[in-house]
Structures are given as C-alpha cells and as structure tokens.
Amino acid sequence: MAYKTRLVILALLDSILVLLSYYLSYNPLHPLVKIPTDQFLIISVLTIVVSHHIFASYYHLYNKAWEYASIGELIAIVKAVTLSVLTTTIVQYIIHVEVYLRIVITTWMLYILTVGGSRFIWRMIRDTYIKKETSKKRTLIIGAGSAGLMVARQLLKNVDAELKPVAFIDDDPKKYKLQYLDIPMFGNTNQIQDAVSSLKIENIVIAIPSLKRAELNRIFDECAKTKVKTQIIPMLEDLMTGKVSVNQFREVEVEDLLGREPVELNxxxxxxxxxxxxxxxxxxxxxxxxxxxxxxxxxxxxxxxxxxxxxxxxxxxxxxxxxxxxxxxxxxxxxxxxxxxxxxxxxxxxxxxxxxxxxxxxxxxxxxxxxxxxxxxxxxxxxxxxxxxxxxxxxxxxxxxxxxxxxxxxxxxxxxxxxxxxxxxxxxxxxxxxxxxxxxxNVLGSRGSVIPLFKKQIQAGGPVTVTHPDMTRYxxxxxxxxxxxxxxxxxxxxxxxxxxxMGEPVKIVDLAKNLIKLSGYTIEEIGIHFAGIRPGEKMYExxxxxxxxxxxxxxxxxxxxxxxxxxxxxxxxxxxxxxxxxxxxxxxxxxxxxxxxxxxxxxxxxx
The missing domain is CATH 3.40.50.720 (NAD(P)-binding Rossmann-like Domain)
Incomplete structure (x- = not known):
C-alpha cells in the first residue's frame, strides 16, 4: 500500500513539474512564437506528459531511494527527460512540419531542473534536518584507501548508522591536508592520540583489510593509549567473497595481534x-x-x-x-x-x-x-x-x-x-x-588455553593471573x-x-595486557598477578x-x-x-x- 501511494505521489508531482516546465518555457517566448492551434498545444502537452511517465518507468525513476540520490540517479533523470523532449519534438514536427527550437531547449533545461531538483532537495532536507547527528559517535577512520573510503561512504549514506566519520588518518604523505568525501585528513598514525583529543573522537575504525599483523599491532597500541573503542573492518577474503560487507565492523581480537601472517593452504x-x-x-x-x-x-x-x-x-x-x-x-x-x-x-x-x-x-x-x-x-x-x-x-x-x-x-x-x-x-x-x-x-581459544581463562578473570573484575613475567609461548x-x-x-x-x-614466541604477560586493553579496561583497573610456575611447566617452549x-x-x-x-x-x-x-x-x-x-x-x- 505504501509503495502504491508513493508511486501515485511521484507521478502526480512529475506531471505538475512537466507542465510547469513546458508553460514557463513557452510563456516568455509567446510574443515571439506563433502557436498554430490550440490543438497543437494540447497534443504537445499530452505527448510530453505521457512520454515522461513511459521513460520514467523505464529508467525506474519511481523506484529509486532518492534519499541516497547521486550521479547515477542524475544520469537516469537526464536520459528520461531527453527522450521525452525528443519524442515531443518529433510529434510536433509530424503535425506541423516546424519545430520551435528555443522552446525545446528551454523546456529541456527547466524540465531537468525541476524534476531533478525535486529529488535532490529531498536528499538535502533529509541529510540536513532529519538525520539525528547528535546521537552519532564521532569516528576516526584509520586508512584512506579504497576500503576506508567505502567505510566513510557507507556511514555517510546510512541514516541509521551509529557512527559519524569526522577525520581520516593515513601514513601516505601525498594525502596530507586533503579532504575525502568532505572529511579532512588529520595526519599519520603517530598522531592518533592528538586526533582523538582535539576532535573529541568517540570511536576508531581501522579500515586497512590487508594490514600486516606487525603493523596492526603498532597501530592498535596507539589506539589503546586513547582508551577509545577500536574496531576493525572484516578480513579481505571475507569482503571479496561477499561473506560480509565493509561496514560490518568487528572488535579487534587478540588473534589479530599475533604479529605473524597466517599460513596459506595449497x-x-x-x-x-x-x-x-x-x-x-x-x-x-x-x-x-x-x-x-x-x-x-x-x-x-x-x-x-x-x-x-x-x-x-x-x-x-x-x-x-x-x-x-x-x-x-x-x-x-x-x-x-x-x-x-x-x-x-x-x-x-x-x-x-x-x-x-x-x-x-x-x-x-x-x-x-x-x-x-x-x-x-x-x-x-x-x-x-x-x-x-x-x-x-x-x-x-x-x-x-x-x-x-x-x-x-x-x-x-x-x-x-x-x-x-x-x-x-x-x-x-x-x-x-x-x-x-x-x-x-598453544592454540588461542581452545579448551584449557589461557584466553578463555583470562576473559573470565577480566569479566570478574580481575586480576588476571600469569605464572611468570618472562614466560613465553608460541x-x-x-x-x-x-x-x-x-x-x-x-x-x-x-x-x-x-x-x-610460528614466528617469534609471545610473552604471556603481553597477551594478558592486550586482552585487558581489548576488553576496554586499563592494566591498572584489572591488575596482573604473578602466581608462579606450575608443576611440569617450562619457561620457554x-x-x-x-x-x-x-x-x-x-x-x-x-x-x-x-x-x-x-x-x-x-x-x-x-x-x-x-x-x-x-x-x-x-x-x-x-x-x-x-x-x-x-x-x-x-x-x-x-x-
């Protein structure tokens, strides 16, 4: 029912706008142009209105979500308008063997302006007045490559998104002081803390799916210093296969911080x-x-x-x-x-x-x-x-x-x-x-491994128990x-x-610290207790x-x-x-x- 109502309203609106465009283009030129008959005028008006609805339907102008209108929608409008005006011109030539070129051009211009403007004005009103910007979290996007731009575009388009991108961070010096999608580039990854502080950032999204784990470790350490919630976009293979979309952020997991690239299969x-x-x-x-x-x-x-x-x-x-x-x-x-x-x-x-x-x-x-x-x-x-x-x-x-x-x-x-x-x-x-x-x-997350134990201890308010400050494991x-x-x-x-x-072994105490920070706490809040080496354990594997x-x-x-x-x-x-x-x-x-x-x-x- 809602769809039919929307269709009728758009069709009526377009009919009015088409008639208005034709009238405005004809009226100022009326003293200069002699219209042969009223019949000619009626046929022209009917032709342009009917042909508009035919081509608007063909190019799906009544099915598009105009709150997200962009270049693609504008091109569809231009095609529908051009073909409608061209059809009307051909009909005029057939019945009168003369075409009023100035009226045709003026009609085409006003036609695009009124029909296109009606759609894009709705988007402007929605973006400016309807969106509840006050409830959105100010978000810093790390990475201004294709993935980062996709994240920003999705967040800007989605009125229901909880995040509002306010700045980019990227290590490419060519991108400094530029703006992407009207979002400024703040600086490089060494300036994450400055960005969070000066821009009042409430959320960070790491948008570099191909990031090496060692580099991710470094960036996450910078993010962790800010105590702001940090998320990451899905893995590149999941994005490529369509398993998840680019804006389905997930929490940074301790597995992401191993510092070693995963083994590929034959x-x-x-x-x-x-x-x-x-x-x-x-x-x-x-x-x-x-x-x-x-x-x-x-x-x-x-x-x-x-x-x-x-x-x-x-x-x-x-x-x-x-x-x-x-x-x-x-x-x-x-x-x-x-x-x-x-x-x-x-x-x-x-x-x-x-x-x-x-x-x-x-x-x-x-x-x-x-x-x-x-x-x-x-x-x-x-x-x-x-x-x-x-x-x-x-x-x-x-x-x-x-x-x-x-x-x-x-x-x-x-x-x-x-x-x-x-x-x-x-x-x-x-x-x-x-x-x-x-x-x-050691296998992260397996039964009996340290990760589930650490998570339980963190949920209970701590402290996290580690056997020895120097104990390492692969x-x-x-x-x-x-x-x-x-x-x-x-x-x-x-x-x-x-x-x-398996790369370099990891200190158990570093693993505990990372897990505490990933859980949104500081080391001081949870605490780490060294319980001593248990029976049969080795300091190094x-x-x-x-x-x-x-x-x-x-x-x-x-x-x-x-x-x-x-x-x-x-x-x-x-x-x-x-x-x-x-x-x-x-x-x-x-x-x-x-x-x-x-x-x-x-x-x-x-x-």
Missing amino acids: IESISEYVTGKTVLVTGAGGSIGSEICRQICKFNPSKIVLVGHGENSIYQIDMELRNKYQKMIEIVPVIGDIQDRTRMFEVMEYHRPFVVYHAAAHKHVPLMEYNPREAVKNNIFGTKNIAEAADTYGVSTFVMISSDKAVNPPNVMGATKRFAEMIIQSLAQNSNTKFVAVRFG FMTIPEASRLVIQSGALARGGEIFVLD ELLNENEIHPESIFPKIHIGKANLINSEVLSYLTNQLLNMPEEEMHDTLIEVANNKFDTSSMFVTN
Whole structure:
C-alpha cells in the first residue's frame, strides 16, 4: 500500500513539474512564437506528459531511494527527460512540419531542473534536518584507501548508522591536508592520540583489510593509549567473497595481534587427497578436532566419521555439519574411546577411511602431572590403538596432532606426546600407511588455553593471573592449526614430524595486557598477578630440539623435523612395561625416554 501511494505521489508531482516546465518555457517566448492551434498545444502537452511517465518507468525513476540520490540517479533523470523532449519534438514536427527550437531547449533545461531538483532537495532536507547527528559517535577512520573510503561512504549514506566519520588518518604523505568525501585528513598514525583529543573522537575504525599483523599491532597500541573503542573492518577474503560487507565492523581480537601472517593452504594438493574420500577424525568434538571437521567439509569428502568420547560435544559438531553439508556429505557420529582397542578396530574396519586425523588427547600440563597413568592410557595407548587399526585396515594417511611440549619435555603431557610420536614413526618404517605427526604451539581459544581463562578473570573484575613475567609461548589460531594439520596430510610421505614456523614466541604477560586493553579496561583497573610456575611447566617452549632441526622448509612456513627413531624392541619393551609401573617411576621413565636418556641396559638384566 505504501509503495502504491508513493508511486501515485511521484507521478502526480512529475506531471505538475512537466507542465510547469513546458508553460514557463513557452510563456516568455509567446510574443515571439506563433502557436498554430490550440490543438497543437494540447497534443504537445499530452505527448510530453505521457512520454515522461513511459521513460520514467523505464529508467525506474519511481523506484529509486532518492534519499541516497547521486550521479547515477542524475544520469537516469537526464536520459528520461531527453527522450521525452525528443519524442515531443518529433510529434510536433509530424503535425506541423516546424519545430520551435528555443522552446525545446528551454523546456529541456527547466524540465531537468525541476524534476531533478525535486529529488535532490529531498536528499538535502533529509541529510540536513532529519538525520539525528547528535546521537552519532564521532569516528576516526584509520586508512584512506579504497576500503576506508567505502567505510566513510557507507556511514555517510546510512541514516541509521551509529557512527559519524569526522577525520581520516593515513601514513601516505601525498594525502596530507586533503579532504575525502568532505572529511579532512588529520595526519599519520603517530598522531592518533592528538586526533582523538582535539576532535573529541568517540570511536576508531581501522579500515586497512590487508594490514600486516606487525603493523596492526603498532597501530592498535596507539589506539589503546586513547582508551577509545577500536574496531576493525572484516578480513579481505571475507569482503571479496561477499561473506560480509565493509561496514560490518568487528572488535579487534587478540588473534589479530599475533604479529605473524597466517599460513596459506595449497588447495589443489588438499583436494586431491580429501575430495570424494572417507575421512575419520578422532577427538572430533574438541576445539581442534571440530575445526578440522569444518575445514575438511569444505573440500567435499564423500563421508566424514566423527569419533569422540564425549556425547554432547560429538552431538554439537554433528548437528553443525548436518545443517551445512548433509545433502553433500555423509556424516557419521561415533561415540567411542580411543583407549578401547576393540572399538577402534571395529570402527576402522567398518568405515575403511582413506585419511585419519588423530586429535584425541589429554593436553593439560598440570593436570597430567597429577594423573600420569591417565596420560599414558590416553595419549600413548590410545594413539597406539588407533594407529595400529589404521595400519591393519589400509588407511592411506594418518596424521597425529602433537605439541611443541613434546620437545625436551620436563612434564608428563609432553613426554606422552613424544612417546606417541615415536610409536607412529616406528609404524611408518614398515607400513603402507603414511604416518606423520604435526607439532604446533598453544592454540588461542581452545579448551584449557589461557584466553578463555583470562576473559573470565577480566569479566570478574580481575586480576588476571600469569605464572611468570618472562614466560613465553608460541601461539596460533584454531583455524590455522587445523589448516596446518590438513596441509601436512597432503605433504606426507611417511615418518615426518611437521612443524609450523610460528614466528617469534609471545610473552604471556603481553597477551594478558592486550586482552585487558581489548576488553576496554586499563592494566591498572584489572591488575596482573604473578602466581608462579606450575608443576611440569617450562619457561620457554621449543618446536624442534637441536638434533631434529632441518634447515629447509618443504612448504611456505612448514618445516620437517628430522626423525629421531627409537629401537623398535626398546619401544615395545617400554610400552609393555609402562602401565605396570608405579606412578612415580612412570613419570621419570617417560621423561627419560622422551629426552633420549633412557638406560636400555636395564632391559637385559637377567635373574
């Protein structure tokens, strides 16, 4: 109903304006021009009115949102007016064999002025008087490139936008003292604090989607000093694919400040070994396992088998994948414990996967120090069960997720992970299955990681607890960790340990400070408490020990560690003895084996 009312009003308005234009163009020239008949005048008037409505409809003049009128709308008006006047002129020539050129030109000019003016006056009134500028937050846009201009244009056009751009910041000296969309350039990124102070800025938008993380870190540090809310536009890939629009700002996340560029995938090589195949993921309900499932489904496997011990977590990832991929991929949820050898062999025999991603594990360092037997049962024997099942039933590629804590481990968790690496390296020597391990550092946002803990502590008002001011860790995001696992499967030849070049390690205390600032607080408001190093923790993590380092990468930012194999007889002996040991002896033995310091002479002592 509202549309029809709007259509009638515009049509009536245009009819009046067309008649007015024709009258004004004819009347001043009347003494100079002799109109042949009243019939001629009536036919001319009817022709110009009717032709106007025909061409206005053709060029959608009645369907345009004139509050956003710009050059495109003006061009449409000029086309409709020109064709209407031209049609009327042709009709006049046919009925009178004479054209009053001055009347035609004057009519055309007045016609554009009245019809076009009526539309643009509405935009001016709306922009000047209707917009509620007082409720909008004064916004500083960092970046005056194409993305920054798109942000500013969107904010200016959208009457409902909460933000009002008042200045740009850009490091290009050629842009200094210029204006873009009537918005001045304040200066470079070193002047962010001055801009916020002098312009009374209430919001900052970082509008450089291709910004390197190291540079983003620097800019965010400048923004954080102002204590003004800082947002960022979506990633470039999301903008290019149309997943989100340029004005869908998001909060700056701690993942954005890692200071290292993300690893890119070789899509073609992954597609070759995943597309159309059966894939099995253990620990499919966990942080890494579930993300592996999400990433794998993008490559259209024929079937994905979700293996997990936790009923609720498997249910959640199963439902999520079914909502997106049920029509394309067979999704099979399997409740099973990797410690149950019989169950794992049953699952492997029934589904016969082409690729296995083994993500199930106990990973919490202090907890495993108190529960070494459980770490052994899950991380070592669970891995042994699923790996030997894969070997028995002809799996093509088996990828085990390991940890940087497997390098020179002083703790049970890291030692069991290194022991598990040894098991699959040993299997790889005589198996048709390509067994590989993937090592990476701490995963931001995964269960048990520091980020969820820090967020809870910040929400509770602090303080944030950090073990030691000098403690460092390597960090990566959940999607990035999952991509590394998938890419490593494509690179596998058998027996390798793949390691991501994770850049420089990050101080945990710096991570805590960034998260506090991202949450809108100061360090003084929340506070940081140093609680001391927990059992089994290392001050610094390593990705490879000195004997494993291989200087060349086989893929951008992915390295292969040299395999340090253990004698299969020693490995078999230790595996058989582990569960029968007292926990204290088990703890020491695990760490000795993982660090290549186990005395094998004790194996051959006879009574």
